[in-house]
Amino acid sequence: MHLIDGKSIALEIQAEVRRNVSLLEGRKPGLAFILVGDDSASQAYVRAKKKACSVTGITSTLIELPRETSETALLHHILSLNTDPNIDGILVQLPLPLHINDRTVMRSIDPKKDVDGFHPINMGKLLLGEEDGFLPCTPHGIKILLNAYKIPIQGKRVVIVGRSNIVGKPLAAILMQKKPDCNATVTVAHSQSEHLAEITKSADILIAAIGQPHFIRKEMVRKGAVVIDVGINRLSDGRLVGDVACNEIAEHASWISPVPGGVGPMTIAMLLQNTLSAYVKNSLL
Ligand code: NAP
Secondary structure: EEEEEEEHHHHHHHHHHHHHOOOOOOOEEEEEEEOOOOOHHHHHHHHHHHHHHHHOOOOOEEEEEOOOOHHHHHHHHHHHHOOOOOOOEEEEOOOOOOOHHHHHHOOOHOOOHHHOOOHHHHHHHHHOOOOOOOOHHHHHHHHHHHHHHHOOOHHHHHEEEEOOOOOOOHHHHHHOOOOOOOOOOOEEEEEOOOOOOHHHHHHOOEEOOOOOOOOOOHOOOOOOOOEEEOOOOEOOOEEEEOOEOOHHHOOOOOOOOEEOOHHHHHHHHHHHHHOOOOOOHHHHH
């Protein structure tokens, strides 16, 4: 079994973004984060993303709002960022408190500043195969990771476990695109799928985006399969683990992306890339 080192690929992408940003004269790309509430995992994600911005020369600002912030107040912040000429990208960290409708919030972000790629216009463009939108960072990062390791996708049977709007669904759309570096035959499984192990065992590339520690066991994986672990789960002893029982399948899979150090860093790298391309697009307007 070989490890897919997402961290090193992400660092290469980060270095390229930094080179490109350093060549820009005048204003640098600007990314605004909005964090509502005090969820510690969300705070850690935003800290990591902000740090990556500062390493690459992207200017970032953080708007921190209390948990009880109303949806209307949040929308006001977004509308003001939409018209701020120094802001190229807007990222509202999910999950939002339950009293706020995250779909309404995503829809209020200017699609040209939607560097998370969750706006219906960008999701629609992805589904239609139009290339001028923003791709959601985690699924795009997974595709780039497979390409970087020259793991063939074309013609392969990909099984994604998880159908969320931020990972499973857009990932399926990306990997089934009619392009030589995609062209996969994609199956998406979820909590209501029957005979899940039979489905996962048919995968050349198995992608777990479930949110349950060590859910994917050896008997669910075909020998020689490529396994991508998207899950980030915090155990009661503080350890961070994925959705895949990595130790069990170590001798079974051909490639595996570890947690941490696999998909996570790629998500941040794609965010940096999206912010730079938002800057370029917005500068051309
Ligand atoms: P989510 O919205 O909770 O979706 C989980 C999906 O897993 C759902 O489609 C659910 O099915 C499915 N599922 C749950 N239990 C299942 C079961 N027993 N059998 C089969 N399918 C099952 O989660 P998410 O936002 O997609 O995130 C998934 C994981 O990836 C989490 O651990 C999250 O922290 C991690 N993540 C990591 C990154 C990164 O950068 N590395 C980014 C985003 C998310 P139903 O639809 O039927 O409920």
